């Protein structure tokens with residue numbers, strides 16, 4: 001069946017399908033493994049209809065909420081979890097983890113280079129500094145990656161008895177480096193813990209959940225955090241974030257989220273539980289759909305002469321596919337085409353503009369059901385050289401495929417690329 005009138009493009013799609021068949025099969029195997037993890041957690045915790053209902057008011061004795069947190073803990077091999085609609089985003093989840101566990105005089109070291117844009121203001125190295133960790137007396141530095149790996153000798157050199165928390169960002173976010181695999185994270189944690197057994201290791205797990213067979217706590221991380229409008233929400237959560245990890249650290253985070261003394265005992269789940277359970281259940285499959293889309297995107301665009309990272313056959317640890325355009329207009333046109341192939345707001349043209357928390361203007365193609373949900377197909381990036389767009393998500397592989405085909409048709413029509 002033809003899906004484009006352009007014969008050369010139709011041929012290229014068919015060739016791409018053959019080329020990526022092996023990768024797609026591997027993604028399916030991984031989805032099966034991760035689906036089993038989730039299913040096993042649901043049955044181990046005997047999740048029942050009553051858990052889906054939710055509470056109101058203070059939300060004491062909210063069994064459904066507590067059991068959902070236990071499901072997350074089971075899957076991520078954590079002692080405890082906070083997963084709630086009151087955690088409004090990934091940035092909020094990470095902020096809670098850092099603020100609750102860093103006191104005046106403590107040092108935070110990011111060992112994966114400069115962190116994700118929104119976190120720069122949380123730390124206080126950018127923005128007005130109000131409420132930031134630095135304002136509260138936390139010391140901060142980051143260590144650059146070396147040849148795309150964590151520079152363990154430099155990290156150990158930089159550490160001291162005042163180093164309270166080491167932060168690792170698994171996904172590249174809006175940077176040009178590759179994302180870090182669980183195996184790479186594992187060797188860094190082993191080396192650090194051998195010398196500083198008490199340091200808290202935090203992993204920003206955004207975009208990473210269910211891509212590999214293991215998650216960061218299984219390789220020694222003390223805390224992980226992420227967003228429910230990315231992977232673990234399965235595309236249906238409307239809000240939320242999670243933090244999983246050591247019980248004592250999660251307790252402090254609960255105190256920070258609500259109030260000292262109250263902690264995670266309160267916080268009504270209202271009507272959010274059904275979608276949080278169902279979304280987590282769907283997540284391994286939806287993640288596999290996004291990954292298949294990313295592999296297709298990488299394979300077909302690299303054949304058209306664009307630089308794509310990861311390459312179609314690279315091992316993956318997250319959903320992000322970056323495409324380097326080296327040209328502002330090309331990047332903008334591509335993102336606009338993705339928007340036009342979205343289920344929602346396809347008639348609107350996204351333009352680069354200011355976004356709170358980001359330093360450069362950002363273009364966001366996001367024709368999503370849920371605002372900003374990057375587990376749905378989105379293409380975005382800050383407007384700065386080398387004009388790299390980050391393409392991620394997709395609730396169904398078919399949608400990603402159609403959108404990329406449409407974007408290629410657009411660029412061909414505007415004579416920006418030739419087939």
Ligand SMILES: *Cc1c(COP(=O)(O)O)cnc(C)c1O
Nearest residue numbers: 089090091116171173204206227
């Ligand atoms: C998306 C993301 C965040 C922040 O999550 P939001 O939900 O957008 O606040 C933090 N770190 C990384 C690596 C991310 O990809």
